[in-house]
Amino acid sequence: MEQIDYCYDYNKNATISVKLPSKNGTFKNAEMEGHIIMAVNVKKSKGKTLQYMRRNFWLYFMLLPGALFFVIFKYIPMFGIIVAFQDFNPFQGFFGSPFVGLTHFKNFFTGSDFWDLFKNTLSLSVLNLIFYFPAPIIAALFLNELRSVTYKRVVQTLIYVPHFVSYVIVASLTYTLFNINDGIIHEFLRLITGKSIDVLSSPEYFRPLIIGQSIWKETGYGTIIFLAALSGVDMELYQAAKVDGAGRWRLMWHITLPAIRSTIIVMLILRVGTILNTGFEQIFLMRNDLNRSVSEVFDTFVYTKGITQGQYSYSSAVGLFKSLVSTVMIIGTNWLAKKFGESGLY
Amino acid sequence: MKIQKSNKIKGSIGDRLIQIIINVGLGLFAIITVLPFLYILAGSFATEKELVERTFFIFPRVISTNAYKYILETGEVFRGLKNSVYVTLMGTAINMFFTTTFAYPLARKDLKGRSLIMNLVIITMVFSGGMIPSFLLIKELNLLNTYWSLFLPGALSAYNMIIVKNFFEAIPSELEEAATMDGCNTLLCFIKIVLPLSKPVLASVSLFYAVGHWNGYFGPMMYISDPEKEVIQIVLRRVTLLANGVATDGSLIDYGLLGTPPDRAVKMAVTVVAVVPILLVYPFIQKYFTKGVMIGAVKG
Structure with a gap:
């Protein structure tokens, strides 16, 4: 060259x-x-x-701001996890704090923290996988069956909206609708069941609430990728099947679904790869003192212990454990996705 | 022959039923999606009396703008909005500077060290130091309570950078070659030829960034404690969530400048104010986000 x-x-x-x-x-x-x-x-x-x-001086010159960014804000924090092996205290700094080896990890795994966090995080992820993951697929299949183009466009326009609002707004809406003083859904549920249900602070409703929020917020937007896959289906296949007497149901089952199968598999694989990432903001905003037994996940725990209580080393150790597991999972599932002949995350 | 015919009719009735279920199902879903928004919009314009008396309504009987007047008077929400606009515009500009300048050299297939750099970038997508080391870094750099703590740690998203890079790669290299022949240097080529040709992807990616900045809650909560610098999401959370008596961090409820717990209409009005900017740009968002997702789906 x-x-x-x-x-x-x-x-x-x-x-x-x-x-x-x-x-x-x-x-x-x-x-x-x-x-x-x-x-x-x-x-x-x-x-x-x-x-x-x-x-090519100017080309390399252009790389400079980005390179500095990656070094300072990505790579330095990676080396900063050394605090997980220290008894870090801000006055002694990174170099002066005593080295304690794996003490924090030992404490974490032998104490009760680990299992609680692990159980809560995994429960939310698995429930998400079962209930939230299929939602965009079903919605996309349904949208694909709509005959009226206008109706389809209106529905799409409306169901994409929640993706673009913040979790603070989602949480605000949830509080407005469910609170026991004047929430209309609370009133509605009271009419049906005859008793007052405090969805917002009962531990047993926390998980359904989070899953419900996810479905409400992301289902519409999630359809895009599946609709893209569906747009590539050869219309002749449908016509041929119709000639053979296939009904709508069979068309959907035998042509439409197989057409998006590989997309589904890849999305599923990538989803499993990020199984420990339960959205921090969402859970942080819906968490309160009453539902803490089920709402404390890895991210919120690191925040509370580290930022609020100042236990930098212990919370870094917890964070590092999560990062390592996530990394292994992502690399593994990405490899799997590529095995299926798809481009993975990278 | 007869059997076949009856089968066909039965099939078409089934088909019609499926069609109805699908139409109604999607319609319901769309309604459930927008109803909460319509409800708070209606509530924000309603009087307190009506909010107490009627459980659910989309059209208030008496239109009242008291809630919005209250918001303007206290100034807290307005300040939050102003700060959010600043953070969004400035943050997005910084994002775009970092993203495009980094993507352009990497789009050159003949750049030496290209694959090494890409691998170093991908490592950051897979592994991160985590929350605490990042927080300590911001603290050490004395960026706490400055907007730089919101701009710099996320100045470049590797994912968006790859989207932009892929788009740059697809621009025919002949264009740049011709320009170079005419005496165009690298920087000029980038500004005069590559950037104007990449408007669609730049629009998508800057919208990705802008929506992220506007909606950002975690960063401002971690790094900004000065009330003068609060963004709208922080104000919104305080007014709506903490005012419900549920302080998520167990701390004392501080209503800030609002002084007293705000009434229902005010809470709704604050939520509306935080959503409206998103809805104003929604037509663009819908167009370019969808495109962005498609571009992102085709990776190279």
């Missing part, structure tokens, strides 16, 4: 000399877009990389 750049410089600035072949160099014909450009000397020497860098 170097040859092309030589050529550019040559055209632009005639003072740059093109080196003639030397003893350890060779002639090469650089061909591009059917035009023979010129013969250039691709000399293998140590100064070549430097020369290349100098020629």
Whole structure:
């Protein structure tokens, strides 16, 4: 590729000399877009990389802000997890705090914290997988069956909206609708069941509430990727099946669903890969003192212990454990996704 | 022949039933989606009396703008909105600067060290230091209570950068080559040729970032404690959630400048005020987000 750049410089600035072949160099014909450009000397020497860098100085210069960002805000925190192995205290800093090895990890795994967090996090993830994950698929299949284009567009426009509002707004709406003083859904439920149900602070309703919020917020937007897969289905398949006497149900089952099967598999795999990531903001906002027994997950625990209570080292250890498990899961599931012939997360 | 015919009729009745179920089902889902929004919109314009008397309504009998007047008077919500607008505009500009300048060199397939850099980027997508080291870093850098703590830690999203990079890669290199022949240098090529050609992807990605900034709650909560710098999401949370008497962090309920627990209409009005900016740009969002998801789905 170097040859092309030589050529550019040559055209632009005639003072740059093109080196003639030397003893350890060779002639090469650089061909591009059917035009023979010129013969250039691709000399293998140590100064070549430097020369290349100098020629493409501006390209590397442009990388600088982003590179600095990654070093400072991504890589330095990665090395910052050393605090998980220390008794970090802000006055002694990263270098002065005593090293304690795996003490925090030992405390974490032998104490009751680990199992509580693990149970709560996994419960939410598994429930999400069972109830929330199929929702966009069903919605996409339904949308695909709509005959009226206008109706389809109206429905789509409406169901995408909640994706773009913040979790603070979702939580606000939930509180407005469910609170026991004047929430209308609370009133409604009282009419039906005859008793006052405090959905917001009862531990047994916390999980259904979170799953419900997720379904309400993300189902519509989640259909996009499946609808994209569906748009590629050959219409002739449907016509052929119809000629053979297949009803709508069978068309959906035998043509539409198989068409999005690979998308479903990949989405499922990627979802499993992020199983420990229960959305922090959502849970943080819906959590309160009364439902803490089920609402404390890894992320909220790290926040409470670390940021609120200042136990930097212990909470870093918990965070590191979560990060490591997540990393292994993501790499593993990504590998699986690629095995299925799909592009994974990266 | 007869049997076949009856089968066909039966099938079509079944088909029609499925069609009805699908239509009604989706319609219901759409209604459930928008109803809470309509309810708070109606409630924010209603009088306190009506809110107490009627359980559910979409059209208030008496239109009252008291809640909005109250919001304007206390100034707290207005300040939150102003801060959020600033954070969103500035934050997105910074995001776009970092993202495009980083994506452009990487879109050059002949760039030396390209795959090394990409791998280093991908590592950050898979593994992170976590919350505490990031917090300590911001603290060490003395960025607490400045908006830089919201702009810098997320200045570049690897995922968005890859979307932009893929788009840049698809621009025919002949265009840049021709420009280079005419004496265009790298930076000029980038600004005059590549960026204007990438408007769709730049629109998508800047909307991704902008919505993220507007909706961001975690960052402001962690890093900003100065009331003067509060963004709308923080104000909204205090007014609506904590005012319900449920302080999620177990701390004393502080109503801030509002002084007393705000009434129902005010809570609803604050929520409306936080949603409206999103709805104003929603037509663009819908167009470009969908496109962005599609571009993102085709990875290279």
